[in-house]
Amino acid sequence: MKILKFGGTSVGSVQSIQTLLNILKDEIKLAANEQPVVVLSAMSGVTNLLISMAEEAAIGNDFTAPLAELEKRHFDIVKNLLQIQKQNPALTQLKINFNQLEELLQGILTLRELTPKTRDLVLSYGERCSTLMISKIAAQYFPAVFVDASTVIKTDSSFGQAKVNTELTEQLIRGLHQENKGKILFVTGFIAGNNEGQITTLGRGGSDYTAAIFGAALNASEIQIWTDVNGMMTADPRMVKKAFSLTELTYTEAMELSYFGAKVIYPPTMIPAFLKKIPIIIKNTFEPEFEGTIIQHDCKPSNLAIKGISSINNISILNVEGSGMVGKSGFSGRLFSLLAREQINVILITQSSSEHSITFAVSPGDTERARQVIAQEFELELLAKKLEDVQIEKNLAILAVVGENMKETPGVSGKLFHSLGRNGVNVRAIAQGSSEYNISVIISSHDLAKALNAVHDAFFVQLTKTLHAFCLGTGNIGKTLFKQLNGHTQFLQDNNGIQVKIAGISNTRKMIFNTDGISLDNWEETLEQSHEKADLPAFIAKMKSMNLPNCVFIDNTASPKPIEFYEEVFKSTISIVTCNKIGNSASYNQYKTFRDTAREHGVDFFYETNVGAGLPIIRTLKDLMNSGDRVQKIEAILSGTISFLFNNFKGDANFHDTVKLAQEKGYTEPDPRDDLRGTDFMRKMLILARDAGYALETTDVSIQSMLPQASLDAKSVEDFYETLKAEDAYFADIKNRAEAEGKVLRYIGKLENGKASITLEMVDENHPFYMLSGSDNIISFTTDRYKERPLVVKGPGAGAEVTAAGVFADLINVGA
Numbered sequence: 001m002k003i004l005k006f007g008g009t010s011v012g013s014v015q016s017i018q019t020l021l022n023i024l025k026d027e028i029k030l031a032a033n034e035q036p037v038v039v040l041s042a043m044s045g046v047t048n049l050l051i052s053m054a055e056e057a058a059i060g061n062d063f064t065a066p067l068a069e070l071e072k073r074h075f076d077i078v079k080n081l082l083q084i085q086k087q088n089p090a091l092t093q094l095k096i097n098f099n100q101l102e103e104l105l106q107g108i109l110t111l112r113e114l115t116p117k118t119r120d121l122v123l124s125y126g127e128r129c130s131t132l133m134i135s136k137i138a139a140q141y142f143p144a145v146f147v148d149a150s151t152v153i154k155t156d157s158s159f160g161q162a163k164v165n166t167e168l169t170e171q172l173i174r175g176l177h178q179e180n181k182g183k184i185l186f187v188t189g190f191i192a193g194n195n196e197g198q199i200t201t202l203g204r205g206g207s208d209y210t211a212a213i214f215g216a217a218l219n220a221s222e223i224q225i226w227t228d229v230n231g232m233m234t235a236d237p238r239m240v241k242k243a244f245s246l247t248e249l250t251y252t253e254a255m256e257l258s259y260f261g262a263k264v265i266y267p268p269t270m271i272p273a274f275l276k277k278i279p280i281i282i283k284n285t286f287e288p289e290f291e292g293t294i295i296q297h298d299c300k301p302s303n304l305a306i307k308g309i310s311s312i313n314n315i316s317i318l319n320v321e322g323s324g325m326v327g328k329s330g331f332s333g334r335l336f337s338l339l340a341r342e343q344i345n346v347i348l349i350t351q352s353s354s355e356h357s358i359t360f361a362v363s364p365g366d367t368e369r370a371r372q373v374i375a376q377e378f379e380l381e382l383l384a385k386k387l388e389d390v391q392i393e394k395n396l397a398i399l400a401v402v403g404e405n406m407k408e409t410p411g412v413s414g415k416l417f418h419s420l421g422r423n424g425v426n427v428r429a430i431a432q433g434s435s436e437y438n439i440s441v442i443i444s445s446h447d448l449a450k451a452l453n454a455v456h457d458a459f460f461v462q463l464t465k466t467l468h469a470f471c472l473g474t475g476n477i478g479k480t481l482f483k484q485l486n487g488h489t490q491f492l493q494d495n496n497g498i499q500v501k502i503a504g505i506s507n508t509r510k511m512i513f514n515t516d517g518i519s520l521d522n523w524e525e526t527l528e529q530s531h532e533k534a535d536l537p538a539f540i541a542k543m544k545s546m547n548l549p550n551c552v553f554i555d556n557t558a559s560p561k562p563i564e565f566y567e568e569v570f571k572s573t574i575s576i577v578t579c580n581k582i583g584n585s586a587s588y589n590q591y592k593t594f595r596d597t598a599r600e601h602g603v604d605f606f607y608e609t610n611v612g613a614g615l616p617i618i619r620t621l622k623d624l625m626n627s628g629d630r631v632q633k634i635e636a637i638l639s640g641t642i643s644f645l646f647n648n649f650k651g652d653a654n655f656h657d658t659v660k661l662a663q664e665k666g667y668t669e670p671d672p673r674d675d676l677r678g679t680d681f682m683r684k685m686l687i688l689a690r691d692a693g694y695a696l697e698t699t700d701v702s703i704q705s706m707l708p709q710a711s712l713d714a715k716s717v718e719d720f721y722e723t724l725k726a727e728d729a730y731f732a733d734i735k736n737r738a739e740a741e742g743k744v745l746r747y748i749g750k751l752e753n754g755k756a757s758i759t760l761e762m763v764d765e766n767h768p769f770y771m772l773s774g775s776d777n778i779i780s781f782t783t784d785r786y787k788e789r790p791l792v793v794k795g796p797g798a799g800a801e802v803t804a805a806g807v808f809a810d811l812i813n814v815g816a
Helices: 014-030 046-058 064-081 084-111 116-138 166-179 206-217 251-259 267-276 331-341 364-377 379-383 404-408 412-422 445-459 476-487 489-496 523-529 536-546 562-571 588-600 617-626 640-648 655-664 679-691 709-713 717-726 728-740 800-812
Strands: 002-006 037-040 144-147 184-188 191-193 199-201 222-227 248-250 280-284 293-296 308-321 348-351 357-362 391-402 429-432 438-444 465-472 498-506 511-513 551-555 575-578 631-637 701-703 744-752 755-763 776-783 791-796
Touching: 002 014, 002 206, 014 064, 014 116, 037 116, 037 206, 046 064, 046 084, 046 116, 064 084, 064 116, 084 116, 116 144, 116 184, 116 191, 116 199, 166 206, 184 206, 191 206, 206 222, 206 267, 248 251, 251 267, 251 293, 251 308, 251 391, 308 364, 308 445, 331 364, 348 429, 357 364, 364 379, 364 391, 391 445, 412 438, 412 445, 438 445, 445 465, 465 476, 465 536, 465 800, 476 489, 476 498, 476 800, 489 498, 498 523, 498 536, 498 800, 511 523, 511 536, 536 551, 536 562, 551 800, 562 575, 562 588, 575 800, 588 679, 617 631, 617 679, 617 776, 617 791, 631 679, 640 655, 640 744, 640 776, 655 717, 655 728, 679 701, 679 744, 679 755, 709 717, 717 728, 728 744, 728 755
Parallel strands: 002 037, 002 222, 037 184, 144 184, 222 280, 248 293, 465 498, 465 551, 551 575, 701 755
Antiparallel strands: 191 199, 280 293, 308 357, 308 391, 348 357, 391 438, 429 438, 498 511, 631 744, 631 776, 744 755, 776 791
C-alpha cells in the first residue's frame, strides 16, 4: 500500500484538486489489494492567514473580512467540483467549522490572549476544512472516509511542537485502517491530539510527518510527497538557474540537504520512514509524469562526488575564545547544555584544534539572547579574563555540499575552496563531520548566490560553466566579438562546456546590464534604447555590485581611462581580458602591479591581442618559459602597416606611392607617421620583453627611424607626403642597395641579452622573414631548444576578425 501526501499548492485551486483526483484514480488502478491513504495539508496560504487572524484578534483587531474570504475559497471549490445534490451536506459541515473558528477568534479578541494551545486549535481548521472538502469531492468517485488525525495520532501537550506517542499512535492507526478496509482514508495532516482530547500540532513539516507516521504504522511500500517542484534539486533553483532534479538520494543525504535549507522536506518528518526503510518519493502535482526524487536506504552507485548544495541564508555566528577553555574538560558540555536549556537552536559548530575557541551559528533572532546567557553563565571566567567577550558576526550564510560519495572521492574540499576563492568568496568558518557526508562553510550573505553558482558549476561538470562578461567598447573589435560569440554559442557548449553571458555592455554614450545575459541577436538596439548614460566608474561599480560568479571584464578600447580601474577590478576577484595595450606598455611598475594583483586575488589577466592580434605569441612565449626553456633571442615584425609597405616597395614602386596605397587600403592611421614612427611596434616589443622577464621601460627600447627628419617634422599630412616626394632618392637608394645584394627590407624588432631595439634591416633568403608577404606579422623565438631552427609564428597581425578571435580565445580560457 502507499501513502500519498498532498501539499498546500496541490489542494489550492479547482485545477490542482482535479489533478489530485486524477493522480488518485491512477494509483487506485495500480493498487493490488490495499487502497492508498491520502494525507492533506491546508489550502495554500491558509495556515498563514489563520495565524494572522489569531494574532490580529489578540491585539484587538477585526478578523471578519479574512474569515469571510477563507470561507468563500472553500465554498467556491465545493460549488465547482461537487454535484449540486451533494453540495449541501458538505457546505453545512464546512459552515459548522467556520462558525466554531469564528467563536474561537472572538474569544481571543475578548481575552486579548493567544496561548500556544489556542493557536494550535485555530491552525487545525486549515487541515480539517481542506480534508473534509476533498474527501466529500472524492466520494463521488470512490469510497472515501474523512479522518481527523487528532483521534489517532497521540502526543504530549507540547503545543506547537508536540512529541508523538509512537506505540499508542501505531495501534490506533492500524485499528482505524482495519475498520475501513477497502476505503480510502483522507487524513488531516499536521494536527494531532493529546490524551485529554485537545488539539496539538506537529510543528514545521507536520503534514509530511503525518504521512511518515501513517506509513510506518501500516508498513507502507512507499510514501509519496506531492508538492509543486520536480523533486529535490541539486541547489535552490531560485538562485541557481542550472539546478536540476536528483533521481535518488539516501535518507542521510536527504536529511543533510534538508537540514541546510532544502525546503522540499523537513528532516524529522523522515525519521519514521527511515526506521522502517520505507522509500519516500517527492513528486510534482503539476507535472505528475515526471519521475521525481526517490529517498531510500540504499542508492545505486553514482559518479557524482556530491549530490547537492544546500544553504541557509541570514545566520549569525558567535565566537567564544580564551585561555580558560584549553584543556578544560566539560567546557563544551556546559556551553551547549546552557544553550539547550534556553531553547537556542545551534545550527553549526566548529572548534579550533588548540581548544582555544569555539564558533557556532544560530538564527539572528537568538543571537543577542545567546550572548546574554553566555555572559551570565561564564561571568567569573570573563572577569578573570580566562574568556574574552563573545564576538558576534551577523549577515552570514551557510553553504553545504552533501553526498555519501564524498568520503571516497579525493579532492572534494580542494574543489570547493578553489571555486570559492576563485570568485572572491571569503570563508569565515568550516565544519565537517567524520562521516564526510557534508562540508559546511560560513560565508557572507551577500556572496551566497555567487557562491552557490560557482560551486554548482565546479561540481556538476556535465553542465556548462557560465562566464559572466562585462564588455567595454563597441567598435569594430567589440562588434565582431559579439558576432563570433553569438555564432559559436552551441559549439562552445558542446565542445568546451562553456556558456558566455554578456552581463554588461558600455560604449562612450550608453550602457546596459542584465544578470541573465544580454541577447546578442539585438544588443545594438537594446543598447540604443537604454536610458543609462555611459559612466565608466558607475559601470565598474555596477559590475562589482552584481557580484556574479566567474566574472570577466573585457576592455576592447584603445583608451587610457579603463586602465585606471584594472587594479580595482582585480581586487574584486574579476578577471580581465584586454586588447588595450596601453596598460602593459606604460611604466614597468604598473605592468608588475597588474600581474601581481591578479595573481594575489586568484584571477586571470589575458592580453594576447596586445602583441599579435589573434596570433598566439604571448601564450607561446609563456609556454616556452614555463616549460623551462631559455629564450636567447626574439626577432619580430609586429606591424601590419610596415609589413605591407616593405612587401610592396620594390621594383619600380616609389615610397610615396606605396605609403599612399597603404593609407587608401586602410592599413595606416589618418596620419601615417603614427605607424611609421614605430611607437606602436615599440609598445609590442616592450610587452614581449617584460613577459620574457626584463624590467624595461619605454626609454630602454632603441628605435631607428625609417623616415628622414624632414618627414617627421612636416606640419600636416599633405606636407608629409610632399617630403616623401622630395626624399625619393633617399628611399630609392635604400631599396636599390637591398635589391643589388639579393635582399629585402624589413623593419625588425629584436630582443637579445636584455636589450630591445627596432631597426631597418636588409635580410637575405636564409632569414625566416625573407618570405613575408602582404600585411602579415611574424615572430621567431631562438631558444635553448630551438637554436638551429627558430620557432616561428606567422599570420595576420591586424584586423577586427583576427583581433576579436584573439579576445574570444582569451575569454574562454578564463578559469581554465
